[in-house]
Amino acid sequence: MAEVQVPVKSESSVFSFGKTERRLITDPISDNNPITVQVLGVCSALAVTTLVSKALVMGIAVMLVTAFSNYFTSLLREYIPKSVRMIVQLVIIAFLVTVVELILKAVNYPIWKELSVFIGLIITNCILMGRLEAYAMANKPWKSFLDGIGNGLGYGVILVIIAVIRELAGKGSLMDYKIIGPTSEYALNTMEISWLSWYAPNNLAILSPAAMFIIAIIIWVQRSRNPKLVDIS
Amino acid sequence: MSDIINIFIKSAFIENLALSYFLGMCSFLAVSKSVKTALGLGIAVVFVQAITMPVNWLIDHYLLGEGGVFGMDLTFLRFIIFISTIAALVQLVEMVVEKVSPSLYNSLGIFLPLITVNCAILGGSLFMISKEYNFAQSVSFGLGGGIGWALAIVAIAGIREKLAYSHVPPALRGLGMAFFLTGLMGMAFMGLMGIDPAAFK
Amino acid sequence: MFSTSYIIKFTLVMTIIVALVLSLLVSGLKGVHTENESVYNKKGILSAVSQQLGKDINSMGNKEVQELFSTSIDQKVINLKGEVISPEDIKAKTGASEPVDIDWGKEIKKPENERLLPVFTYKSKDNKEYNILYVRGKGLWDEIWGYIAFESDWNTIAGQAFDHKGETPGLGAEIKDNKAWYGQFTGRKIYNPEGEFKSVSVVKGGVKIPDHQVDGISGATITANGVDEMMKRGLKYYESYIQKNKKS
Numbered sequence: 001m002a003e004v005q006v007p008v009k010s011e012s013s014v015f016s017f018g019k020t021e022r023r024l025i026t027d028p029i030s031d032n033n034p035i036t037v038q039v040l041g042v043c044s045a046l047a048v049t050t051l052v053s054k055a056l057v058m059g060i061a062v063m064l065v066t067a068f069s070n071y072f073t074s075l076l077r078e079y080i081p082k083s084v085r086m087i088v089q090l091v092i093i094a095f096l097v098t099v100v101e102l103i104l105k106a107v108n109y110p111i112w113k114e115l116s117v118f119i120g121l122i123i124t125n126c127i128l129m130g131r132l133e134a135y136a137m138a139n140k141p142w143k144s145f146l147d148g149i150g151n152g153l154g155y156g157v158i159l160v161i162i163a164v165i166r167e168l169a170g171k172g173s174l175m176d177y178k179i180i181g182p183t184s185e186y187a188l189n190t191m192e193i194s195w196l197s198w199y200a201p202n203n204l205a206i207l208s209p210a211a212m213f214i215i216a217i218i219i220w221v222q223r224s225r226n227p228k229l230v231d232i233s
Numbered sequence: 234m235s236d237i238i239n240i241f242i243k244s245a246f247i248e249n250l251a252l253s254y255f256l257g258m259c260s261f262l263a264v265s266k267s268v269k270t271a272l273g274l275g276i277a278v279v280f281v282q283a284i285t286m287p288v289n290w291l292i293d294h295y296l297l298g299e300g301g302v303f304g305m306d307l308t309f310l311r312f313i314i315f316i317s318t319i320a321a322l323v324q325l326v327e328m329v330v331e332k333v334s335p336s337l338y339n340s341l342g343i344f345l346p347l348i349t350v351n352c353a354i355l356g357g358s359l360f361m362i363s364k365e366y367n368f369a370q371s372v373s374f375g376l377g378g379g380i381g382w383a384l385a386i387v388a389i390a391g392i393r394e395k396l397a398y399s400h401v402p403p404a405l406r407g408l409g410m411a412f413f414l415t416g417l418m419g420m421a422f423m424g425l426m427g428i429d430p431a432a433f434k
Numbered sequence: 435m436f437s438t439s440y441i442i443k444f445t446l447v448m449t450i451i452v453a454l455v456l457s458l459l460v461s462g463l464k465g466v467h468t469e470n471e472s473v474y475n476k477k478g479i480l481s482a483v484s485q486q487l488g489k490d491i492n493s494m495g496n497k498e499v500q501e502l503f504s505t506s507i508d509q510k511v512i513n514l515k516g517e518v519i520s521p522e523d524i525k526a527k528t529g530a531s532e533p534v535d536i537d538w539g540k541e542i543k544k545p546e547n548e549r550l551l552p553v554f555t556y557k558s559k560d561n562k563e564y565n566i567l568y569v570r571g572k573g574l575w576d577e578i579w580g581y582i583a584f585e586s587d588w589n590t591i592a593g594q595a596f597d598h599k600g601e602t603p604g605l606g607a608e609i610k611d612n613k614a615w616y617g618q619f620t621g622r623k624i625y626n627p628e629g630e631f632k633s634v635s636v637v638k639g640g641v642k643i644p645d646h647q648v649d650g651i652s653g654a655t656i657t658a659n660g661v662d663e664m665m666k667r668g669l670k671y672y673e674s675y676i677q678k679n680k681k682s
Contacts, residue, residue, distance in 0.1 A: 039259065039262055039263065039408060040259055041259065042255070042258035042259060042262065043255060043256050043257060043258045043259065043352040043356070044352070046255040046258070047254065047255065050603040050604070079444065080444075081436040081440065081441045081444060082436070083436075083441065084441055084444075084445060086320055086346070086349065087317055087320045087321070087445075088444075088445075088448065090316045090317065090320055090349070091313055091316075091317060091448060091449075091452060093316075094312040094313040094315075094316045094317075095313060095452045095455075095456065097312055098309060098310075098312050098313065098456055099455075099456070099459060101312075102309065102456075102459050102460060102463055102467075103463075105463070105467055105470065106463045106466040106467060106470065109467075109470035109471065109473070109474050110474065110492075113474065116363060116600070117356060117359040117360060117363055120311075120312050120355065120359050121256070121352050121355060121356055121359070123312055123316050123355060124316075124350050124351065124352040124354070124355045124356070125352070126259040126350055129350050170604060171611075183614075203604045203605070203653070204604075205604075206603045206604025207420075207423070207602065207603070207604050207605070208253075208254075208255055208419060209415075209416040209417070209419035209420045209423070210416070211255075211416075212255070212412050212413070212415050212416030212419060213412070213413060213416045215412050216405070216409050216410075216412035216413045216416065219404075219405075219408055219409040219412065220402075220404050220405050220409050221404075223403075223404035223405075223409065224402075224404040227403070227404070248575065309456055309457070309460045310453065310456065313452065313456075363576075363599070363600075364576060426574065426602075426656070
């Protein structure tokens with residue numbers, strides 16, 4: 001089926017969604033993940049992953065910014081003067097980040113307050129500049145948009161995985177829903193279930209070094225399963 | 234005065250941008266393979282951090298703030314202005330360094346332009362605003378923050394050089410180990426958290 | 435490739451478009467932003483009496499919070515001498531029309547003779563009055579603050595809500611997140627039976643005077659010390675106001 005599609009969508013259909021387009025999205029989620037393989041955008045991955053809700057909001061924000069910055073840059077790619085390329089790209093990113101921040105502040109003020117400077121730091125998230133340089137400056141807008149969505153998703157997925165581990169291990173809750181802990185507020189009250197009485201929330205998971213360890217373990221697992229990704233150095 | 238020294242020590246060691254806030258991790262992990270390159274990047278970061286922080290402070294107070302030239306609250310333009318200032322200053326620093334000291338320019342090489350997208354720089358500026366520092370304090374915060382970041386990357390690079398002689402599982406080689414190391418160093422730096430900078434008066 | 439004039443034109447056009455769109459967005463969302471901020475502050479104050487409310491404040495919508503606040507909270511602003519400031523003076527001094535909207539973080543930095551302090555009085559459904567006082571101090575990384583609710587005797591703590599700007603999650607941030615910790619303050623007293631101001635101290639290694647001490651947080655000594663310090667200094671500011679109201 002894919003073979004039939006390929007010639008059709010070459011130039012005529014701008015918003016087609018075939019096999020190549022699907023790969024643009026699925027690749028960054030696994031084999032070409034921005035965090036674990038390309039090592040981009042780690043900074044904010046650590047600070048915002050103490051709670052799943054924060055990580056989700058951050059993931060969505062980054063996805064929107066990557067997608068639209070890719071799209072706009074790709075639209076403008078033939079008009080951007082080479083000498084001021086960097087600044088133009090940064091302004092596009094900073095503009096979108098400001099828009100996202102203003103909207104978040106209106107939609108969910110407490111989360112905005114919690115994320116504080118880390119929303120602004122999306123600007124220097126290397127994923128954005130990396131994708132603009134590597135993809136959007138050389139490809140069509142629609143494909144760039146999908147590439148942005150894919151990379152944003154790949155980033156968000158890792159963020160949420162880290163946050164799930166950290167919140168569950170550190171606070172015994174997920175999305176603020178209390179699951180396991182030593183009081184009656186939790187769904188699994190470890191004080192009452194005898195075989196769980198040894199369990200205590202591990203505060204280390206909430207501290208930022210824990211995020212480093214979790215990313216390291218994710219990399220470890222991923223590279224053991226896919227030896228192609230192993231560093232030669 | 235003691236206040237300024239306080240902020241310097243605090244930002245360099247206790248609130249280390251790299252190991253306490255984990256900012257600027259992209260270049261931190263990519264460039265910490267050898268001490269020499271790490272030192273180059275570190276020096277460049279100190280440079281840029283120490284210059285951009287006060288400049289951004291001036292811009293924030295005299296252009297964007299309500300008491301500024303335009304007389305209205307333009308703080309929503311903060312991100313755009315800050316990042317443009319940083320990008321412009323990085324380019325300026327690059328040009329000046331090239332003119333004044335070609336040898337330093339060569340040793341810094343590609344690291345200078347890379348610094349624009351180092352979160353530690355923008356992060357430092359944003360932290361400075363959220364902590365409501367005054368001008369002198371922001372100078373000291375910029376210098377201390379830069380030096381702290383440079384120290385951290387050199388320390389990690391030193392460990393990674395030594396690590397080349399050890400047997401690491403193949404899947405953990407390079408990146409995986411770098412993450413573990415940074416995490417461990419971060420934990421070590423948490424030990425400094427209890428220090429009261431007032432004791433240095 | 436591109437001439438200098440083109441580059442200048444390009445950057446100019448882009449700057450203008452970007453600034454225009456952003457300023458439109460900012461002015462369009464301004465109302466929502468200020469309301470959100472006000473609701474956030476109100477939630478902070480209300481959570482000091484969350485036990486008396488019997489409701490989860492965080493699950494309430496903006497409208498509900500606004501309504502609850504306006505019907506059950508009475509706001510006053512005082513100075514350090516314990517004199518109540520008139521609404522006109524508040525407006526003239528701080529520019530805010532409602533005490534809840536005043537930037538109390540800025541207020542606390544003013545010299546003591548100019549400084550203003552808020553007193554929020556919550557009237558519960560069974561007609562009991564709780565006075566909520568505001569304290570602010572320094573944690574490990576940045577500022578910390580709290581709303582402390584008192585029973586009508588102005589002595590026994592009826593509830594409390596702490597918040598912080600950037601304490602470490604899992605350590606210092608426990609002052610806001612860990613109910614088992616901040617819940618300790620409820621029922622403590624700030625005056626001893628002789629009427630001397632004692633505040634409530636945060637101590638390491640076990641509480642010895644149950645009325646005036648709570649246990650610290652392991653791994654967050656500096657934040658805990660900050661709470662200790664702000665409870666002593668911050669509540670002391672209210673002393674003359676408390677003495678006036680206690681007698682009457």
